[in-house]
Structure formats: C-alpha cells, structure tokens
Amino acid sequence: MTFSFEIPLLLLLLVTAAGAILVKDLMSAILLLGSYGFCLSLVWAWLGAVDVAFVEAVVGAGLATVLFLLTLFGTAPKDGRLRRPPPPIAVLIGLPLLGALMLYAANDLPTFGDPNSPSNSYVSPVYLERSYLDTKTPNVVTAVLMDYRSLDTMVETVVIFTAGLVCALLLRRKSHGTSS
Structure with a gap:
C-alpha cells in the first residue's frame, strides 16, 4: 500500500x-x-465512505463555517479575540498519553481493505444478500441509509435543524424593548 496521499492528508488534518x-x-x-472539515471530508472520500465525505463537506466545512461566521459577525467587535488561560499540566500530559494509547490500541484493528475482517465477513454479506428482501429497495446504499439506519439519519437531521435554529435565535436582533 502506498502512503503518497495518506501521510500528507493526515498531517494536513492534524495541522488544521x-x-x-x-x-x-x-x-x-x-x-x-x-x-x-474539508480535510476530513477528503479523508472520508479516500477511505471510500463517499456519503460520509459528502455530509462532512456540506455540514462540517460548509454549513458550520457559515453559521460560525454569521454568529461572529453578530457579536460586538471587542469579542473578536479569545482570552483563555494556559492549559493545566494534566491536559498537556494527558492528551498526548491518550493519543499514544489510541495508536497502540489501533494495532488490534483489522488492516484496511482486509477481505477477512469481521465487517467484510459477517456484516456486508448480510446487507448485500438481504437488503432487497428486507426493504424492497434495489440500491443497497439507499437501503442502508434510509431503511436500516433511518432512525439515525432522522436524528442527524434533527441535530442539524436544531443547531441552525439555535444560531438563528442567537443572531436575531431584538426589535422590542427599545425606547424611541
């Protein structure tokens, strides 16, 4: 396997x-x-999860950025700079330690593209064989997203709608209560 795109993409993701x-x-x-968000969508696309990449590009890189910018433009100019104290020493030690532990645990994951991994051996064949019988949908991706995972998709939609509604409420101008 070549790392000509993976390593620079991972470094770009970490730098951003x-x-x-x-x-x-x-x-x-x-x-x-x-x-x-854009770099993460490239990672998802590179891993073959095009539907997740599309959602990350639209929501993570697009919608979230626009909503954050609208919120920032709706605040007073003096609030433009962050004033935060330096992180505690426990955070400076704990986060790299957690990252090292996660990298160590990743050794137990199946290798990328392994046809004998549990997801390829047990889960995928069931979806491929039974999706039309269970859902009467000829497209397997549509069957997974809209039938098998429909509750998850609905909750994701509710979360995005709620985030947009909260941003709209935060940005609205108060027209009442001002005296002329």
Whole structure:
C-alpha cells in the first residue's frame, strides 16, 4: 500500500486541527475549522465512505463555517479575540498519553481493505444478500441509509435543524424593548 496521499492528508488534518485550537483570533479559528472539515471530508472520500465525505463537506466545512461566521459577525467587535488561560499540566500530559494509547490500541484493528475482517465477513454479506428482501429497495446504499439506519439519519437531521435554529435565535436582533 502506498502512503503518497495518506501521510500528507493526515498531517494536513492534524495541522488544521491544532491551528484551530491554538490560534487566538476567532476569524482564523473559524476558517481553520472549515479547513479541518474539508480535510476530513477528503479523508472520508479516500477511505471510500463517499456519503460520509459528502455530509462532512456540506455540514462540517460548509454549513458550520457559515453559521460560525454569521454568529461572529453578530457579536460586538471587542469579542473578536479569545482570552483563555494556559492549559493545566494534566491536559498537556494527558492528551498526548491518550493519543499514544489510541495508536497502540489501533494495532488490534483489522488492516484496511482486509477481505477477512469481521465487517467484510459477517456484516456486508448480510446487507448485500438481504437488503432487497428486507426493504424492497434495489440500491443497497439507499437501503442502508434510509431503511436500516433511518432512525439515525432522522436524528442527524434533527441535530442539524436544531443547531441552525439555535444560531438563528442567537443572531436575531431584538426589535422590542427599545425606547424611541
């Protein structure tokens, strides 16, 4: 397997995530978070999850960035810079330790593209064989997203709608209560 795209893409993802956390300017943080969402959508596309990549590009890189920018433009100019104390020493030690433990645990995961992995041996054949019988939908992807995972898809839609509604409520101008 070649790492010609994977390593630079992973590094770009880590740089945008770290930049969004470390930068002090809110506008820069918002733009870096949008870049992070775009890089993450590229990762999902590279891994073959095109539907997840599309949702990440639309919601993570697009909609979230627009909503964050609208929220930032609706705030007072003095709120443009972040003022945060330095992180505690436990965080500076604990997060790299957690990352190292996660990388160590990742050794037990099946290799990418392994045809004998549990998901390819047990889950995928059931979906491929039974999707039309269970759902009467000829497209397996549609059957999985809209029939097998319909509750999950509905809840995701509710979460996105609620986030948009909260941003709209935060940004609305108060027209009542002002005296002339």
